[in-house]
Amino acid sequence: MPAENAPVAGNLDDDDYPAYTMGRAAAVLGTTPAFLRSVGEAGLIAPLRSQGGHRRYTRRQLRIAARARELVDQGTPVEAACRIISLENQLADALRLNRDISRRLGGCGTDT
Template identity: 70%
Template sequence: MSRHKTGDRFDDDDYPAYTMGRAADMIGSTPAFLRALGDAKLIEPLRSEGGHRRYSRYQLRIASRARELVDEGTPIEAACKIIILEDQLEEALRINEELRSADSSEET
């Protein structure tokens, strides 16, 4: 579940530390909004042993970005697509930079 030992779980961006209610409070939304993001497949919360949704800090950053877009008038489905495209662009730019760095080091 976590890449880190037990004591470091709360430092792990991927550790599902927050309940739905707490997560909604943290991003200034409602539990229904978080459920809608899950329905749209933008974020998929992990489940506790009791079946309750649990969110990580990484997922809350994504949910917060979605809330910003929706607050600006973007439909939730479009907001989810925008966030996915932003994430893909960020990853492509990171890979491009790594490749450029590798090419530069081979030339020297």
């Protein structure tokens, strides 16, 4: 019988499963744990915590942190990079909502 908190094979394909430790996440991104802490402190990502209190990251969070790293590598301060990404996400959500509403209304309105 599997342990109660043992990972299930299906979780490995789940973008929201906290599979990455801080060290592994930093290695995957080619950055430092301090960078991950800084994007967390800026509110861009909120890693889950293991029972021992260690940060655990999801694939979705790693993609977001990778985008932040791109901006920082281009000279953008971490806080500004986090704000840019938040605004990019809000715009994507608004465009998706607009598209869905337009479809429900029969295509009248905007052409996105």
